[in-house]
Amino acid sequence: MSGRSLAILGAGGHARVVADCAEQAGWSGIVFFDGSDLPPPPGPWPLVGTPADLMARLAEFDGVIVGIGDNAERLDRHRRLSEAGARMVGLIHPRASVSPHAEVGEGSVVLAGACVGVGARLGQAVIVNTNATIEHDDDLADGVHVSSGAVLAGGVRVGERGWIGAGAVVRPGVVLGRDVRVGAGAAVVAPVADGLTVVGVPARRLDH
Structure with a gap:
């Protein structure tokens, strides 16, 4: 470049x-x-x-x-x-680890220390922040943000505009809907429907 x-x-x-x-x-x-x-x-x-x-x-x-x-x-x-x-264009920091068998969409950015595993797919305008982990076969739709230090185990799906807070962990195979917000440090062990905010360990719905 x-x-x-x-x-x-x-x-x-x-x-x-x-x-x-x-x-x-x-x-x-x-x-x-x-x-x-x-x-x-x-x-x-x-x-x-x-x-x-x-x-x-x-x-x-x-x-x-x-x-x-x-x-x-x-x-x-x-x-x-x-x-x-x-x-x-998409950007991958030279100190990120991205499998050659992963897909990074246009407008997405993978920052320093992040890991994107084999078979993972990042849509367009996705942020994988510092030291975040996107494991094998994860599917992140357009506009998702995975914050610093968050870990998505294998086979996780995140809908459009989903946000995963810093240090959160998502169990293998869990599906998160559109516009879902996961609080910092949460542990998500079950599916989350569109538009919900979940926090805590294990993660539970936050009622406004």
Whole structure:
């Protein structure tokens, strides 16, 4: 990837993590586009425009990725950019371990220390955060985020926009529905239906 330019939509904390991963993976000319009123982010990567500016400049970049932590917004932005003809790319940190027999979708990022096992499938705009483990034959739908240190044992399925909190563990073969949220440190031993939040050991539904 040396010498290739990358545009990142977003300029917050996760965007900076994505930029750092991209730089270590050999990308250069890394810039941010963001529409917030916050001051420019610290670090060596400049904020050069708004999301509308990026849409007008897609042809200038060898790759584009969305660096937004919110699952729904990240997936929506990814899809809109893809439909507009952006060259959406995935990123794998050089210190991540990804099986050559795993699939990593466009717009997904696998960060340092993460492990993605044989037969695993990551959809589009997925985040596998630092030191997370995605075991053999796991299936992560579009927009999923597996937080730092979480472990998904073999054969787990996670629906669109699912979020697995830091340090959580999911038992082999468990199915998690769309928009499920798993609290940090939880142990999930049974299926979780769409839209539910579960916490604790063993994980139980959180009633609001």
